[in-house]
Ligand code: SAH
């Protein structure tokens with residue numbers, strides 16, 4: 001994949017391959033083993049932790065080997081066609097294990113389950129159970145139905161479900177960074193996007209439960225939380241104060257919490273807890289949010305602000321509800337209020353009817369912003385979306401590919417430019433562990449989300465902050481040494 005070079009972390013990497021999740025058993029075991037693999041965005045990975053937690057309560061133990069599992073779950077993504085193709089191929093690989101162990105339950109969870117619903121059972125004979133993102137509490141019942149010889153489906157979407165009371169089991173965790181879902185669903189109707197159909201209406205999670213989860217993580221030694229939502233800037237929670245609870249923001253009995261308030265509340269958990277968030281929508285990111293980021297040292301100076309296109313006509317038919325000037329105004333506000341803030345983006349090339357000139361507006365937007373990172377995709381038509389209904393997917397594959405290659409090359413230049421600018425600077429790094437290549441080096445991320453590698457010092461452990469003087473860079477990593 002051409003984009004791999006530019007993927008700085010796990011948060012936005014929708015191309016993530018399936019990863020098996022392992023957890024410690026909690027409570028009494030039932031002797032059955034669960035294998036769960038996740039695809040897609042961070043929200044899906046976070047949901048798998050909720051699923052694992054629901055089943056751990058029922059005594060399931062996890063395994064990293066699907067061949068000796070009693071239940072195989074695959075948590076799927078529908079964002080582009082190739083995400084679905086990958087899942088279909090993976091299901092074929094489970095067929096042998098199911099053949100050897102006919103009692104095995106094979107389940108499809110997540111966005112592809114929601115999109116295809118019962119059709120999945122017709123199309124894939126191997127699959128016993130299909131469960132959408134809002135129905136995970138029903139999993140123990142659904143597994144029972146399958147044990148009783150039926151195939152089962154629950155793809156009901158909910159207007160309320162936020163799993164607020166379920167404390168996720170942290171899977172494959174380094175004990176330092178954690179994802180915390182703050183909302184579910186999406187009410188924007190970007191014309192290319194399948195998410196509103198697979199995840200349902202937008203709803204915000206109880207602010208108290210978000211803060212409580214972050215506090216609990218901090219007490220357990222975690223030092224970084226990433227607040228997750230498809231559009232975090234539209235977070236809005238209003239609710240009754242629990243008896244004895246401190247008021248959260250303005251108001252007495254009824255409290256309304258917006259995203260800026262929530263960021264502040266999480267930042268106040270501890271100055272040693274780093275706060276990140278994803279994804280920000282250009283139409284909703286306010287100066288209030290930017291001032292909150294600027295005010296708290298522990299809210300990281302890094303914003304993922306997907307532009308999708310630099311051309312106003314294309315943005316209009318994408319139904320993004322902002323135009324080029326609005327986006328530039330938001331970039332200027334970030335630069336003014338949070339000097340030095342890193343900015344990354346998502347771009348789609350070859351959207352319906354896009355001309356070469358309109359594509360060049362995307363290129364010139366990249367020249368204007370000089371993004372630190374970008375995730376770049378060819379438009380992939382998704383059944384049922386507004387774009388699929390209204391516009392022909394009329395840009396030939398070679399042109400989509402050519403435009404993609406052009407912006408990937410451009411982004412490589414700007415990523416390199418941004419990395420080079422860090423040489424000679426001192427970065428505050430949260431140590432995450434040993435580097436992938438050598439246990440003589442530590443790795444961790446800077447405030448602006450760059451990966452930093454430096455020699456291990458006995459004085460510091462993972463989970464601590466160190467100052468690192470950057471001496472050189474590779475295409476995606478800063479390399480340096482600890483300075484006191
Ligand atoms: N909520 C986030 C995006 C989530 S999907 C936001 O609004 O920015 C992540 C990215 O996948 C999108 O930003 C978009 O760039 C890309 N994407 C979504 N649908 C796509 C499609 N049909 N074809 C190609 N890329 C798509």
Ligand code: SF4
Pocket residue numbers: 186187188189190193194195196230231281
């Ligand atoms: Fe999709 Fe748009 Fe919602 Fe993002 S904001 S999830 S791109 S509909």
Ligand code: F3S
Pocket residue numbers: 014039040041042043044076077078079110111194195198199
């Ligand atoms: Fe994919 Fe669903 Fe996330 S479609 S990107 S897993 S919300």
